[in-house]
Structure formats: structure tokens, C-alpha cells
Amino acid sequence: MRPIATALAVVALAAGTAGCGSLTTAATEVGGVRMTDERPVREGGTLTVALKSDPDKLDPTLAQTLVGRTVFAGMCEKLYDTDRAGKVVPQLAAALPRTSHDGRTVTLPIRPGLRFSDGTRLDAAAVARSLERHRTLAGSARATELGPLTSAVATGELTVRIRLKKPYVPLTGVLADRAGMVMSPRALKKYGKNFTAHPSCVGPFRYVERVAGDRIVLEKDPHYYDAAKVHLRRVVYKTITDGGVRLANLRSGDVQIGDQMGPVEVRSSLTEPQLQLFNSPSLGYQGLGFNIGNVHGTGKKPGKLHTLFAREPKVREAFELSLDRALINKVVFQGMYAPACGPVSPESAVAPGAAHCPPRDLAGAKRLLKEAGVRTPVPLELKVSTTPEDSRLGQVVQAMAKEAGFEVRLRPMEYATLLEETDAGRFEAYVSGWSGRLDPDGNIASFLGTAGAMNTYGVSDPALDRLIAQGRTTPGGTERGALYRRLTDRIHDQHALIYLYRQKNYVVARKDIAGLRVHGDGLVRVKDAGYAR
Template sequence: MRRLPIALAAAALLTFATGCGSLSPPGENTAAAPRLVDARPVRDGGVAVIGLKSDPDKLDPSLTGTLVARTVFTSMCEQLYDVDRHNRFVPQLAASLPKISDGGRTFTFDVRRDARFSDGAKLDAQAVKTSLERHLHLRGSGRASEIDSVEKVDTVGPYTVRLTLRHPDTPLLGRLANTAGLIMSPKAIAKYGSAFAAHPSCVGPFKYVKRVIGDRIELTKDPLYYDADKVHLDGVVYKTITDGNIRLANLRSGDVQIGDQMGPVEVRSGMGDKTLQLLNTPSLGYMAVTLNVGNAHGIAEKPGRVNTPFSRDVRVREAFDLSLDRALINKIVFQDMYEPACGPVPPGTPLSTPVTCPGRDVDKAKRLLKAAGVRTPVPLELMINTTPEDNRLGQVIQAMAKDAGFDVRLRPTEFATGLTRTLAGDFQARTGGWGGQPDPAGNIDSLVGTTGSNNQGKLSDPEVDRLIEAGRSTADPAKRRDIYRRLTAAINRQHAVIYLYRNINYAVASKDISGIALSGDGLIRVKEAGYVKGGQG
């Protein structure tokens, strides 16, 4: 792919980004007053189409690893706990918050008594046990390391579950308010086994109808849902539209009612359209460049030897990090509508501490490469998604890194293919992110811990692992805050995950739709959404 000098890339991208009509000026952060939910009264009926940025991977809670799949799950597969609009944990399929005893080693909770899965199976303690044990033991499960503190799952009554932990695990509640808390029908698990993704059945306002890979996922209202009286839509269609401009065009034409993960360029254009509404909230996640330092045999295997300058010498990775200007990336690519980031802990959450991002230092980067004894320019293949936004990001990274002595070659890759390659270890570096959780352990443990099931680059560092364990083992907020401050520093010293920016969660929707909820985890919830009374749909 042709590379642009950084000054030319900046000029070209800023011209493109600001040529979108009568809009607010760049640098004005539209998330200053986040709109989380639109509560106009709605009528029953109609189908809403949601445009997704990428095609979800497997619709199997144990095996999925993508934010877009989690977005689909919000409509068809509820969790034990959820995150409300204020990023607080609240019961969903659980009937109450857990009772923690035995010094933090026993975790007991009740489950709802009024819920059924879409295939008619009853939700009870045994159903929860079946799902949690599948998360723990299914080969390739992305949940295994997330809840690996769980030694045993017991039912201590028809609707009571007791988790016996190997050690205290303060962040466990947060994980059960995420993908690890998704509960599947035991009937469907028994019938379909590893093919569950083709026949998913959960508790949710909508149930699965069919999927056309690369195109759409169709859901219909589930009459068995315990809260069906609050569900107004007849169905939801999740349609994959990777280009944000095309998602916006479909919103304007009425073919799509809600646009997920809209980028700054499309948001600014949408803000000038009186037929559209903007919902946004600060993200709990991050976006980063992940370098392959040990994923030699696949993500399910132990870290191995990857024979590249980046894997062999941390100085090469640090030099690459120092070649990047996070503030300028935010300005050029994202119109100052995101925030530079240099750590996994979301600011403004209870356990966060201020982190100063390193400035760009090309001279130091060159000195580090010289000390490492590598021949310049150092080659690096950077896998990016096939979206205009990722292409712009890749071009800016490419131009910045060139100044320090790197030859970055961009490899645009369709999302699902890129994920497959990443899990197999078939990459040198990739851009990507994490949707985020309020507890920092949810943004760290499985992603950079040696045994983490989402550790794509297979970073393995004893100090990082020790601090991860320490963060799990204490409930004292002051101690945990200090642990995560030190843990962030330890991760950054390895320069294997280079945190770049923290996006704002933007959703653009037709004004004909109301009742959409958007939380800090970036997930669009349409359980109570519907067409406004008197509107079309």
C-alpha cells in the first residue's frame, strides 16, 4: 500500500474529515454531555435494523471474542449481571447481588424464577451451572481464563448457585456482568454441542431466527421472555455494513434505524441531519496496537518463540511506541473526538489514577534501534481492518513510524479473517480494541496475563502476572488502585500492547426510534426500544 508522508497524510485526512457540511468545530468533544437513553413514548410493532461495523464471530458465548457479537447478545442472550447507565453492576438473570463469604472464597447468588430460554427450557440453578462449567472447560473457550478462579460450581437449591473459588477474586462480579455471565439453554447445549452457534438459545427479549454470514442476523420477539410486556419491536435485524459512510447513507435512506460504532467523520455529518439523533457515552475500553511477541502456536497454547526483532528485543518495541504521537493521531484521524490513551484502566472509574502518555521522541527511538543492533528500516506488517477509519489510522502510524526507522506495511484484512489469523498467531502486529469493563481486571487479566484466553500477542511477564493476582486477591479500593497503577506501568514497560486512544461510544439513530439505551460498555440495548407513536416502521 502506498505510504503518505506524515504532513501530507495529516493535511489530506483533515480536509476529508472537516468537509461534512455545517457541523460543530473540530476539537469540541460531543461526549461532554452524553446522551444515554431516549425515552419518548413508543408503539408496539415494527422491525429495527441495526448496522454493525463488522461481522460478529461465533454466536456462542463460550467461544466469542468480539464486541459486535456482544452487541447481538444484548438482544438474545442475557447475563447473570449487567452494567447500568452509571456503570454499576445490577442483577439480570441473577435475582440479587452475590453474597461473598469464607474470606472471599465463596460466591453465592439466586437466579430468577420466572425465566425461560427461547427453546422452552427453564432457567434454574442447574442451567446456570451447565453454562458456567461449559465456559470453564470447553476447548477454546474465551471465558476459561476469565473465571479460572472458580474451582467448583454447585447448586444448593433449585434456584441458588454457589461458586467455590480457588482464591479470593474481587473482579469476578464484573466478569459475570460480561460475556462469562451469559447463560445458554442446557437443552440446546445438549442437543447441538459445539454447533451451538448455529442454533443459539438463551433468555432474552428476542430469539434467533437465522444468519447469513457476512450480511445479517435476524431475531424475532420471544413470547417466552419474562419481561415480554416491555418489548415493543416485533424483531431486530443486525446487518453488517463495514463502511461508516455507507451505514450513515442507510440511516438517511431509512434502510437502517440504528448505526453502531459510528466514527467521528460520520458523527459530525449525522449531527447536521435533522432526521437523525446522536447517542454517546465515554468508553470503558481502549484501542491499541498489539505486537506478536509469543503467539507462535496459537492463542490456546503456551507462549513460544516468534522470530522477529519486535519479539526478541523490548527496545525495538519501545522505539516503535516512541515513534507514535497519540495526540496527533487523535487530531488527524478522529478530529479530536476521542481521547489519547496509554493504559487499560478507564479514567473516571473508581480504581483509575492519572497516567501521562509518553510524547513522541524520534531521536530516542533511533538510539534504541541502534542499541538493539537491528538493521533499519525495521520491517513490520500491521494488520488493520478493512474500514476507511482503520485505513486512515494505519496510514498515520505508517508515516510516523517511518521517521524513526520502521518500514510498516499495511495489510487490510476482513474482520473475521483477521480474528482467525490473530488467534492462530499468524500476524506480526494488529490494530484492535476491547469494549471494556468498569473493573480494570476486566480490561487486563485475560488480555495480558500469561494464561489469558484473550492474550493475542502472548505477552508473558512474571511481574504482570504477579500484579494481576494481587489485584484479584484484595477488596480494599485504595490497595487495588495502587496495584493497577503499578500494573499499568509494568504492562507499558513491555510495549507489547501499545495503547493508543480511548474512543467515545457513538450511535446514530433515526428519530423515528426511541427507547435506545447506551452504556459505557459500548453496547446498544433495544429491549425497550420502538418506533415513536405516530411514526413509521
């Protein structure tokens, strides 16, 4: 490790540390898991939430980002939700789904008396229309999640019947995310794909305006069924990409909540008497991905790429062996995250068992490059977002890979642009991540299934597709856990998506804010929030 000690020390100092020796794990320092604040709140006021990046489209069918989901949590409720214990519970639905004996017909009862923010009544027809749009709209990021559906129809004023090609175990969990968000049929008819500029759902707050790259403004929705329990008058989501600037705004009181705070800012906040910390385990993963077949864009069948990293799995494996997950976590994230090498979190509803993370093996990496017949240094462009965390991660990956014979060139870009580039297949490798879902299928199928809606990597593996299909039809229990163990091993054999670490969800708020909720899905829930009495 000595040749890269200088590079790692620079990154450690940039992260506000004195170097590797002074870094300690944070499990006890952050006081364990804290997800809610039950203090009473007063009526009125504006709450400003600082986001790590600018959300993408405010259209549940097309959206892909965690920051977007945080905004949706304020204005677009779902058929189902997850509670603080990770259990799926009804939200816009009146009860959990009823499934036929053959598993191919699912009936959803819908709550009565609901209205969208534009005043339109929510009924079964509106639910069915949204589900069909999620399933069939060109470019839908929900297409893979709802791929097993053949139809969704209203069979009564408040009853929806879903037909499936095969039994689909993850369905209820899928409907607890954006695929379960119901959009106003009036707004869909009027605005079509421009719904993103005029979103209308059922939620505690309704959309007012968006200034791209700066803020999204919501206000209390008088049509909301539970409006009497909503205390705030307005919520403003403000984009502040630099964690240090988010923390400075928290200190000054210009913002009241900082979302997705990094370890450096979390440690600083612990010494601030006017700030409080919320945190929860993550269902997601972070890492980096290679383009091995994305030639037509996401959602399309992968094709042939002739780049070295696309055609040579040994080169991708060598790159993975050049990386030290534990040291990345220690240097870049102050030991406050966890090394990871698979898509399924320990917090998942299905536990396949811990994946074995290969240790750093420079000799093995060099041997693989020699076997692949390539000349070193091997060039690679790695796209990263412009956040300080991704910049530090990129620098450490660059330094580690150099010792194995790779020459990594970092290309920073704004997050929304990064998504556009990777969706279109215009990349060699990029820093990749996902906020995670309770059911493991939500962390795998859309990303690694052939023609998956978010398969930016261009992976196409019939054996992997068969395992994904089996996972969707296999009931819960040890059999499903064993299947996802096999699936994880098969994913690792591809070396297309290198899992590096699993975050914790850290949210910092001013102490005069109460009623806040931060669940394992990483979303900041502001329905019950307000200024403490």
C-alpha cells in the first residue's frame, strides 16, 4: 500500500481527517439508529430541505433518483408504503392485495374519499390508468418492475384487478414505490409527457414551482385527505451539492434539514448544539459500473461493444481486484459506511447471506491483465458526479487502480447530466448506486436483466435472466434466500457492476424541527414535520 499512501493521505485530509491512522468507526459515535422525532409541533411555517443533487423528472413513471423520491414523498403518496420497521402497509390502498390461488390475479381495494391536488377524485379507474402508463409508456423506468403485468383494470369504483403472466412475489413491494404512485388523470390528459412540469398526485403538499438547479416549492394541499394533520404551510427542496455548504446553511438557519449528509458533515454536526442527527440502515448499494453492451440506450436490447472493458471480463475482474473496499470506506467515508460486494442489503426482506468480498490482490490483477494480452497502462475514463464524496471516491479508485496497471481519467459532471449520459450508453465506466428496495428483485431486475429499464451497463446473460425470473415467482423463505445467493454469485461473475460499499442514511436537522421521519428507504418524510412547540 505504500506507493498510494500519499494519494490516500491527500484524500483523507480533504475529507477533514488527519489520515488513515486517526480514522475510527462511527457505529457508536452517532448514537445508534434514530429514525423519528415525536415532539409536538406548531402550525405554519416554511421548511427548507437541502438536497445533495438536483432531482430528475418529477414524473413517477420516468424518475430514477433518490433525491426525486424525497420530493415525491412530500407530494405523491403510493398504493402502499413501508413503515419504520420495514413492513409494507396500505397507503392509498384500503388493504393489502388479495391474490388468487394460482397467483395470477391480484385485487387492490382503494381508499374512498381521496382527491388529487387538482381536485380530481381518485378512483379505481385513475389507479388502473397510472399502472398502465407505468407499464407501457416509452422510456418508463417502471417497465421492468411492472413487466409481469398483462393488464390493470377497474372492476368497480374502488376495486382494481391486476392480471399477471406468472405469480409475482415482489408486486406489493413494487407498489410501495414509484410504480404505486397514482397520477391525476386530468393532468395526464392535459399535459401528457410534460406531466413532469405540472405534477398532480395525492399527498400532503402540492406542486407550486421549480427553478432548475435551484429549488422545488410545494405548499400544503387542501384537498389532501389528512390535511388536518399537516402542520407546515410550505416545503422548499433546495439543491446544494456540496455537503459542507449544506452544513453551513444548517448552522445559519437558512435551511432546516440536510438530506444525504456525508460522514464529514455528520461528524461536524455532532458537535453542534443546535443540530440533531437522524439515521437508518440502507437498502441500497454504491459502486461503479462498466458499459459492456449499452449501445441503444436503457430499456433496449444490449448490443456488441468493441471496447477493451466490454469484451474482456478478465480486465474488469482485474480492475475489481485492484480495489480495497475496506480502505475505501475508511479513507473516503471515515469508516461510517460498510464494504459491500452484492446487491442485497442485510436489511432486505430476503436474506441470502453475506456475499464474500474478494480482497485486494495486485498480483492477481496483473496476472489477469497479462492473460488478457493487454498492454499497460490500460486507459479508462470514469465518470463521476461533481459532489465532493464522488470526487474523493474517484481519486482513491484512480490511485488504487494505477498500481495494478490502469490509468484512470476522472470526468466529473453534474448528476442529471451523468444520468443522461449513462442511460444513453455514452460512457466507459461510472460511479453507480441505488437507494435500494425491501425486496431484492428491486435491486437487480431493472439493472441487470436483459433490456431492463435501468440496465445502463448493457448486461445480457440468459442464465442471469432465468434466475431473476425464478426469484420473482419463488415464495419467501430459505428457498428464495438460496436463490438470491446464486443470483449474487452470477452477478459477481459478470464483473460489470462492482459493488463497493453500502451507505447509511444520514439526515441532519435543526433542533427546532420536530415530527420528522427517516425510514430505511432513505426518504425524508415531512408530512408530520413542523417547528417544535
